[in-house]
Amino acid sequence: MAQHEAQQRRPSIHDVASHAGVSAATVSKVLAGVTTVKPENAQRVIDAVELLGYRVDPLASDMRRAKRRIVGAIMPEFESEFFGQMVTELEGLAEQRGYTLVAASSRESEAREKEILARMHDWRVAGVVLAPVRNEHGPAADFMKTNGMTGVLIDRVLSDDAFDTVSADSVAASAEVAKMLVGRGHKHIVIIGLAEGAATVRARLDGFRAQALALDPSVRIDVITSEVSVEPLRTSLRDYFAKGERPTAVYSLLLKGTLVALSEFRRRGWHCPDDISLVGFDDAEWMQVTWPAIAAVVQPVRRIAGEAMSLLFRRIDGAEGPPTARLEPCQVLMRESVGSPGSGPHSGGGDRQQPPLS
Amino acid sequence: MAQHEAQQRRPSIHDVASHAGVSAATVSKVLAGVTTVKPENAQRVIDAVELLGYRVDPLASDMRRAKRRIVGAIMPEFESEFFGQMVTELEGLAEQRGYTLVAASSRESEAREKEILARMHDWRVAGVVLAPVRNEHGPAADFMKTNGMTGVLIDRVLSDDAFDTVSADSVAASAEVAKMLVGRGHKHIVIIGLAEGAATVRARLDGFRAQALALDPSVRIDVITSEVSVEPLRTSLRDYFAKGERPTAVYSLLLKGTLVALSEFRRRGWHCPDDISLVGFDDAEWMQVTWPAIAAVVQPVRRIAGEAMSLLFRRIDGAEGPPTARLEPCQVLMRESVGSPGSGPHSGGGDRQQPPLS
DNA sequence: CACAATGGATAAATCGATTTTTCACTATTG
DNA sequence: CAATAGTGAAAAATCGATTTATCCATTGTG
Numbered sequence: 001m002a003q004h005e006a007q008q009r010r011p012s013i014h015d016v017a018s019h020a021g022v023s024a025a026t027v028s029k030v031l032a033g034v035t036t037v038k039p040e041n042a043q044r045v046i047d048a049v050e051l052l053g054y055r056v057d058p059l060a061s062d063m064r065r066a067k068r069r070i071v072g073a074i075m076p077e078f079e080s081e082f083f084g085q086m087v088t089e090l091e092g093l094a095e096q097r098g099y100t101l102v103a104a105s106s107r108e109s110e111a112r113e114k115e116i117l118a119r120m121h122d123w124r125v126a127g128v129v130l131a132p133v134r135n136e137h138g139p140a141a142d143f144m145k146t147n148g149m150t151g152v153l154i155d156r157v158l159s160d161d162a163f164d165t166v167s168a169d170s171v172a173a174s175a176e177v178a179k180m181l182v183g184r185g186h187k188h189i190v191i192i193g194l195a196e197g198a199a200t201v202r203a204r205l206d207g208f209r210a211q212a213l214a215l216d217p218s219v220r221i222d223v224i225t226s227e228v229s230v231e232p233l234r235t236s237l238r239d240y241f242a243k244g245e246r247p248t249a250v251y252s253l254l255l256k257g258t259l260v261a262l263s264e265f266r267r268r269g270w271h272c273p274d275d276i277s278l279v280g281f282d283d284a285e286w287m288q289v290t291w292p293a294i295a296a297v298v299q300p301v302r303r304i305a306g307e308a309m310s311l312l313f314r315r316i317d318g319a320e321g322p323p324t325a326r327l328e329p330c331q332v333l334m335r336e337s338v339g340s341p342g343s344g345p346h347s348g349g350g351d352r353q354q355p356p357l358s
Numbered sequence: 359m360a361q362h363e364a365q366q367r368r369p370s371i372h373d374v375a376s377h378a379g380v381s382a383a384t385v386s387k388v389l390a391g392v393t394t395v396k397p398e399n400a401q402r403v404i405d406a407v408e409l410l411g412y413r414v415d416p417l418a419s420d421m422r423r424a425k426r427r428i429v430g431a432i433m434p435e436f437e438s439e440f441f442g443q444m445v446t447e448l449e450g451l452a453e454q455r456g457y458t459l460v461a462a463s464s465r466e467s468e469a470r471e472k473e474i475l476a477r478m479h480d481w482r483v484a485g486v487v488l489a490p491v492r493n494e495h496g497p498a499a500d501f502m503k504t505n506g507m508t509g510v511l512i513d514r515v516l517s518d519d520a521f522d523t524v525s526a527d528s529v530a531a532s533a534e535v536a537k538m539l540v541g542r543g544h545k546h547i548v549i550i551g552l553a554e555g556a557a558t559v560r561a562r563l564d565g566f567r568a569q570a571l572a573l574d575p576s577v578r579i580d581v582i583t584s585e586v587s588v589e590p591l592r593t594s595l596r597d598y599f600a601k602g603e604r605p606t607a608v609y610s611l612l613l614k615g616t617l618v619a620l621s622e623f624r625r626r627g628w629h630c631p632d633d634i635s636l637v638g639f640d641d642a643e644w645m646q647v648t649w650p651a652i653a654a655v656v657q658p659v660r661r662i663a664g665e666a667m668s669l670l671f672r673r674i675d676g677a678e679g680p681p682t683a684r685l686e687p688c689q690v691l692m693r694e695s696v697g698s699p700g701s702g703p704h705s706g707g708g709d710r711q712q713p714p715l716s
Numbered sequence: 717c718a719c720a721a722t723g724g725a726t727a728a729a730t731c732g733a734t735t736t737t738t739c740a741c742t743a744t745t746g
Numbered sequence: 747c748a749a750t751a752g753t754g755a756a757a758a759a760t761c762g763a764t765t766t767a768t769c770c771a772t773t774g775t776g
Contacts, residue, residue: 010482012732023756028734036754055480059417059426060732063761068417079442087436088463100481103461105446122413123458124368262647289620290648370762381726386764394724418762421731 011052019048072120072128089305131155135197159325164311168299171207173330178211193253248341249277273339292336369410377406430478430486447663489513493555517683526657529565531688536569551611606699607635631697650694
């Protein structure tokens with residue numbers, strides 16, 4: 001098998017050195033771009049590198065230097081478009097700077113999150129981008145603090161006294177959603193979400209509520225949250241509807257909640273937007289091809305990733321100063337899932353026949 | 359800032375050794391579980407480890423040993439549920455064996471794929487799980503061969519003469535889809551897909567065609583593919599419909615194609631399944647909450663990942679022998695998007711009002 | 717009692733780079 | 747012409763582990 005015969009040891013810096021007739025130190029210098037090498041010798045090194053197909057072993061290289069060129073990324077999951085895109089972006093940005101990104105998923109478990117972090121600390125990563133499962137006050141952030149790790153917290157965070165944070169401005173986005181819904185005459189709205197971290201959820205709720213009540217003090221806003229997972233949320237929403245509650249709009253604070261809402265609408269035979277309107281936090285590709293297309297808040301993934309990496313490398317490069325808390329603006333995509341209350345077929349209006357796209 | 363004062367150097371194996379009053383070699387042996395250490399000394403080492411909070415530096419550890427405990431995973435993208443789940447699974451399996459998984463996305467580019475592979479080779483990874491952008495004959499697999507890397511190819515592959523392969527049995531699944539559609543009376547079916555790798559696409563087409571024609575020799579099967587990206591596919595499908603073609607069912611060989619089909623249905627105002635049926639390769643969470651729910655072929659992600667890792671580690675551990683080519687069975691999920699031709703409203707039947715879920 | 721065998725541990729070599737120190741040699745200056 | 751300054755490169759130390767070779771002290775045996 002070629003698989004085995006080619007298993008020869010790769011050339012080391014010493015092989016290059018002896019081929020070029022210089023010392024390993026000189027080779028290292030040439031490769032690092034140090035200018036105090038005689039051009040003639042530099043050329044011989046370059047030739048030898050070319051001839052042998054030599055490439056620096058990043059592991060050995062990182063061994064000696066103070067900061068290793070590895071950064072970690074910890075996401076709650078890889079399965080969603082949001083975190084998938086996030087990892088892709090982070091990977092590219094790390095690469096641009098000559099760093100290797102090691103990504104891991106905490107699978108929505110704080111215990112696992114801390115374990116992964118410990119492992120990354122073992123690797124002596126230069127820094128970590130952490131999207132915490134709950135919020136900035138979990139055990140993972142604590143671990144980072146007590147171990148003097150450098151890092152940036154993203155997504156489910158507001159601000160921290162030790163680390164820079166970057167997240168979507170979901171408060172402003174929620175206010176915009178409120179404007180959209182109340183502006184269309186909705187007077188009974190239910191918000192569903194997970195109580196990921198008290199602060200972030202509260203912020204979104206407050207952002208929505210403040211704007212909604214400012215526009216129409218008579219609007220009724222119900223909130224359904226679940227502490228732990230999505231399934232209890234489904235049950236709660238089902239019970240809520242079963243009680244006879246008839247809100248005219250649902251605002252879901254998370255993607256899975258949007259799915260739950262849709263499936264509960266199905267279960268009850270409600271049509272969206274005729275019977276009930278829906279807006280979801282987090283956009284997904286499929287939301288624009290279904291009928292109705294689902295209105296959604298789009299998070300600025302690229303900006304969050306870019307900002308996070310830029311802050312991270314600033315710290316890695318030794319930047320001092322108090323931590324910053326950045327909020328990146330979201331975009332609210334109005335789509336067919338939002339209508340006006342009372343325009344559905346049950347009240348005489350509406351037509352489920354979708355119009356051709358323009 | 360705590361961020362900096364805690365930046366103290368971590369204890370090394372020598373620190374542990376001096377604390378325990380033994381040599382570094384002894385510490386290493388205790389940690390490796392070698393039994394030729396006096397119990398008394400072993401205990402002192404364990405105590406010192408505990409006291410100092412010592413943890414082995416995997417980088418330094420891998421330096422000396424022949425095979426590094428790192429495996430790579432290269433996926434075409436992270437944004438889809440399929441590859442997201444795949445990475446999650448692979449990560450867990452690598453972890454179980456004490457390996458670190460380094461994942462990277464080739465972003466559907468063969469050039470990038472090869473670059474990533476070269477970087478992983480630089481890291482001297484013990485092995486790689488590669489989901490090639492096109493097929494098993496791309497430059498990446500070549501690179502692996504000529505450099506004697508060990509690896510397993512997954513997903514868009516059939517078999518290879520140098521590497522083990524694992525993929526979904528999309529041929530059998532396609533046949534099953536054919537049975538489902540033809541069995542319901544469809545006589546004009548269009549298949550859409552990317553010509554990712556000639557062989558895999560052809561296999562799926564053939565699997566479908568053979569089964570369909572066996573059941574009904576009069577069935578007409580049109581095929582629309584695009585070499586490169588999804589957009590040309592959209593254009594082709596649009597042109598196809600614009601020509602006046604009126605197939606009664608669409609079978610999409612890829613997730614993005616399913617989205618394209620749905621959006622083209624929308625554009626023309628066609629209702630699914632009344633006007634046209636749809637089955638897609640690759641399932642996604644949203645497909646069961648939309649109306650209609652979309653019938654889909656579910657790939658056995660866990661099994662593929664498990665089999666790939668098991669084969670990979672077998673090779674890493676030195677297993678010889680010719681490469682194997684595994685096919686894992688898919689599951690075809692029948693859902694509302696599949697109906698019988700001619701039962702739609704245009705021909706008198708059908709009712710777009712969905713029934714409540716059971 | 718001398719010598720071999722054995723258990724247990726340490727010293728030293730190694731992995732593949734980087735960085736610091738040392739050194740040889742040339743060029744400048746008093 | 748000797749002392750000093752300056753160049754470029756080699757030698758050596760280092761990073762933090764693992765592994766091999768070496769060594770000492772017992773114990774066992776003839």
